[in-house]
Amino acid sequence: MQPAERRALILLLSLAVGGHAVRWLLARPGDAPGQVQLLATLPDRSAAGHRDSALALARPLEAGERIDVDRAGVLEIARLPGIGVGLAKRIVADRSAHGAFGGSQALDPIPGVGQALLAAIADHVTFSGLPRAATGSTELGGSTGSVMPLGALVTDSVAPERLRKQKRDRPMAPISLNSASLAGLDSLPGIGPAKAAAIVQYRDRHGPFGSVEDLAHVPGIKPALLKRLRSLLLVH
Numbered sequence: 635m636q637p638a639e640r641r642a643l644i645l646l647l648s649l650a651v652g653g654h655a656v657r658w659l660l661a662r663p664g665d666a667p668g669q670v671q672l673l674a675t676l677p678d679r680s681a682a683g684h685r686d687s688a689l690a691l692a693r694p695l696e697a698g699e700r701i702d703v704d705r706a707g708v709l710e711i712a713r714l715p716g717i718g719v720g721l722a723k724r725i726v727a728d729r730s731a732h733g734a735f736g737g738s739q740a741l742d743p744i745p746g747v748g749q750a751l752l753a754a755i756a757d758h759v760t761f762s763g764l765p766r767a768a769t770g771s772t773e774l775g776g777s778t779g780s781v782m783p784l785g786a787l788v789t790d791s792v793a794p795e796r797l798r799k800q801k802r803d804r805p806m807a808p809i810s811l812n813s814a815s816l817a818g819l820d821s822l823p824g825i826g827p828a829k830a831a832a833i834v835q836y837r838d839r840h841g842p843f844g845s846v847e848d849l850a851h852v853p854g855i856k857p858a859l860l861k862r863l864r865s866l867l868l869v870h
Contacts, residue, residue, distance in 0.1 A: 695758055703741070704734040704763035714755045721746045734763020737834050739815065761838045765816050765831045811849070811867045812842040822866055824859045843869055 693713065695701075701710055703725065712722040721744075728744050729735065738759060741747045809818050811833075819830035829852075836852045837843065846867045849855045 700758055700760040702760050702762050704729065704736065704761050714758055716751050716754050733766065734761070736761050736763045736765030736831070737816070737838050740766045757841075759838075761835070765834050808866055808868045811846060811869050812837065822863060824862055829854045845869055 695713060695715075701714055703711060708719060708722045708726050711717060711725055712719045714722075717725075724744055724746065725741065735741055738752050738756065738761070741752065742749070809822075816827075816830050816834055819825055819833050820827055822830075825833075832852050832854055833849070840851075843849065846864055846869055847860070849860055849863065849867075850857070
């Protein structure tokens, strides 16, 4: 045997003996020879968290339960009929970027939301925030009125006092208290943006008005103002 071959053989034997020695030192008493130890998997709480999320998403709405879309997280919003996790994420992202919705119509511009979906969730949602200022086109008057941007109500060429005078003097057709938009309510005599927002917020929180007299429950609506509005409002 050549010296080089002898050195290679000694090196291999040394490595084999050393490997067995290390394995013997690291082995636990009672372990079978050649036993394989798996690497640690994800912590138990990861599976539990996934399970809790799935249960929360699958939990049906209880009778009379409403989701506050201005405060709820993605999983809560996703429980609403017709809304999945993807659309719920878009809703929460829009709220983070632009603030509270304050009413269901502010959801309409979000991709995936339409009037059919808004009608489906109407009895299951509430909004704790103030209504947004005009976004896009807002309906003036009732559901059959013409569509006009709210910003068009005030222009640089019309002074506020002149606008108020036009509002007082202009004859009005009755509008629907339960479907009138923020701009439509603001067009009523004695109702400004603050009172219009309060009416919409009350309607979203408590549901449709049963009668015009129910306006008395809205903060800021006094008996004299209610008397003035009776002939200008319909409930249907």
